Amino acid sequence: MPTDTKERLLDSAELLFSSQGIANTSLRSLTEHAKVNLAAVNYHFQSKDALVQAVLFRRMNPINQRRLELLSALQNPTVEQILDAFYRPAVEAVLAGPEGRTVARLIGRLYSEPGDLLAGQVRALMAEVIRLFVESIQRALPGVPPATVLWRLHFCIGILAHTFGAMQLIEGMARGRIAYDDPEAILRQMITFASAGLRAEGESTCAAS
Amino acid sequence: MPTDTKERLLDSAELLFSSQGIANTSLRSLTEHAKVNLAAVNYHFQSKDALVQAVLFRRMNPINQRRLELLSALQNPTVEQILDAFYRPAVEAVLAGPEGRTVARLIGRLYSEPGDLLAGQVRALMAEVIRLFVESIQRALPGVPPATVLWRLHFCIGILAHTFGAMQLIEGMARGRIAYDDPEAILRQMITFASAGLRAEGESTCAAS
DNA sequence: GTATCGTTGAAACGAACGTTTTATTTAATC
DNA sequence: GATTAAATAAAACGTTCGTTTCAACGATAC
The missing domain is CATH 1.10.357.10 (Tetracycline Repressor, domain 2)
Structure with missing residues (x-):
């Protein structure tokens, strides 16, 4: 169970992107799953695309x-x-x-x-x-x-x-x-x-x- | 060059779905590419999902x-x-x-x-x-x-x-x-x-x- | 000519999207 | 304890989505 927001986002994104596809995963369902505020994605990463890239490169x-x-x-x-x-x-x-x-x-x-x-x-x-x-x-x-x-x-x-x-x-x-x-x-x-x-x-x- | 609306939709959907992905292809850009009215998708097929299925099965x-x-x-x-x-x-x-x-x-x-x-x-x-x-x-x-x-x-x-x-x-x-x-x-x-x-x-x- | 049915056109609907903005909280520095 | 910067929260932004509605059109049958 990761403790900080950035990791929780990466983990949830990895899970949801792979099970539902990237385009079908909204930032709202993603942040809800990660138990994180909606704005956290655009704060820690700049955009959804950058989050996708981070997930893959990791x-x-x-x-x-x-x-x-x-x-x-x-x-x-x-x-x-x-x-x-x-x-x-x-x-x-x-x-x-x-x-x-x-x-x-x-x-x-x-x-x-x-x-x-x-x-x-x-x-x-x-x-x-x-x-x-x-x-x-x-x-x-x-x-x-x-x-x-x-x-x-x-x-x-x-x-x-x-x-x-x-x-x-x-x-x-x-x-x-x-x-x-x-x-x-x-x-x-x-x-x-x-x-x-x-x-x-x-x-x-x-x-x- | 297919003449009827249904075939034009299937052909354009095939082209756009495969080049951009299904979720990234909107019905607006699809019907515009097919030179067909927007409502034609929901008329000839019942939904976008049904169109996807028709494209694949064909x-x-x-x-x-x-x-x-x-x-x-x-x-x-x-x-x-x-x-x-x-x-x-x-x-x-x-x-x-x-x-x-x-x-x-x-x-x-x-x-x-x-x-x-x-x-x-x-x-x-x-x-x-x-x-x-x-x-x-x-x-x-x-x-x-x-x-x-x-x-x-x-x-x-x-x-x-x-x-x-x-x-x-x-x-x-x-x-x-x-x-x-x-x-x-x-x-x-x-x-x-x-x-x-x-x-x-x-x-x-x-x-x- | 008129009614009928399948098709198309244009406009609008409500919902969900990614993103931004503005406050509020948290934690460390002096 | 006050100050500052980073992080989170809540709300709203404008846009775009799939879908629906309703009016107009065109051909065929009466």
């Missing part, structure tokens, strides 16, 4: 920083190791606390949010990370054409985003047959699938224009 | 119907054939016309939309399709545990959703190195990657609770 920045740390610690890594460096910070951050699932949908939806002012900054925040991971994968798989590497990292990101964004979908399919609270099991499933996809043969012809 | 129903057709036409199919039956209707519908890319983001975001009234119906619409494809994949890969099959179909859906939802992301990465207007090339990339992931070994232990 979670994404540590994840991306950790990704780069893990990646740079590897020497001649396998694709499994590269994927672990990419997936693990997100999976662990999301499933760490009880609020994790809340963060998950938020992150998962980041990649496909409409062309808001927000999207631009999120993409800029991801661009550097993606660039470095593309290079690393290309080095690990010199036989795969560059364009195909791009496609396949794109797919890897989709796996992560969809795993976070549509948890309830797979849970509905599984009906208890899947353990969603074990980060290692989820990581193993994702890395096993994605590494096999990255290594796949048969698309050696570059589909460049 | 695209999703033919795709899902075609998926089931293609799947049922296969006998003892390979995973490549199953994935083709799942991916092809969506890819071809999305890239068919000039408005295809517009539809893409809309479909891509369906899977991770917040818990609206909309999401429930979309999920119900997808549930039957998913169930049949799970069965088919399980039959093609008897060695893979059922829980793992669920995870991996989940990943396959994520690949599709993210390919549609975040096209501009990969295009920004690729800078012209990728041909996004060739359905067959996209299908090949997706199927090559996903089929290798589906067949992957190493996750034989079921992560059931």
Whole structure:
């Protein structure tokens, strides 16, 4: 239970944005949920948009920083190791606390949010990370054409985003047959699938224009 | 150029919803774009929510119907054939016309939309399709545990959703190195990657609770 | 020609939105 | 204890939203 207003706003915003969407969450319901005065949003942050940005950056920045740390610690890594460096910070951050699932949908939806002012900054925040991971994968798989590497990292990101964004979908399919609270099991499933996809043969012809 | 009001509304709604998001698109800007009176939305459809549902179903129903057709036409199919039956209707519908890319983001975001009234119906619409494809994949890969099959179909859906939802992301990465207007090339990339992931070994232990 | 039904046009409704303003409270400094 | 600055509270701002109302229009059937 956070004690100060700013944190309470961030926590409530995270919860409500991810469960109802950003545009569907009013500052009135948000401040009511946070037990905070309505004007607090525009006092501590300048606007609702700035609050949205703060909510996202609070979670994404540590994840991306950790990704780069893990990646740079590897020497001649396998694709499994590269994927672990990419997936693990997100999976662990999301499933760490009880609020994790809340963060998950938020992150998962980041990649496909409409062309808001927000999207631009999120993409800029991801661009550097993606660039470095593309290079690393290309080095690990010199036989795969560059364009195909791009496609396949794109797919890897989709796996992560969809795993976070549509948890309830797979849970509905599984009906208890899947353990969603074990980060290692989820990581193993994702890395096993994605590494096999990255290594796949048969698309050696570059589909460049 | 559609001539009647109802179609003009559906087309404009499809365009604006996918580019700006549903909540961020007002009926005023929508009817202005469609060159239609404001009251037309509540006359032809009952509400904005019903319009949203109509927009989605107009695209999703033919795709899902075609998926089931293609799947049922296969006998003892390979995973490549199953994935083709799942991916092809969506890819071809999305890239068919000039408005295809517009539809893409809309479909891509369906899977991770917040818990609206909309999401429930979309999920119900997808549930039957998913169930049949799970069965088919399980039959093609008897060695893979059922829980793992669920995870991996989940990943396959994520690949599709993210390919549609975040096209501009990969295009920004690729800078012209990728041909996004060739359905067959996209299908090949997706199927090559996903089929290798589906067949992957190493996750034989079921992560059931 | 007149009545009828489906459709469109223009205006208005009440509600909810993000934001701003003005007071009041709280806490630290001298 | 008075002074100052930061934080909270309460109220109002103007705007925009989805929806409704009611009048006008156009075609078809009598």
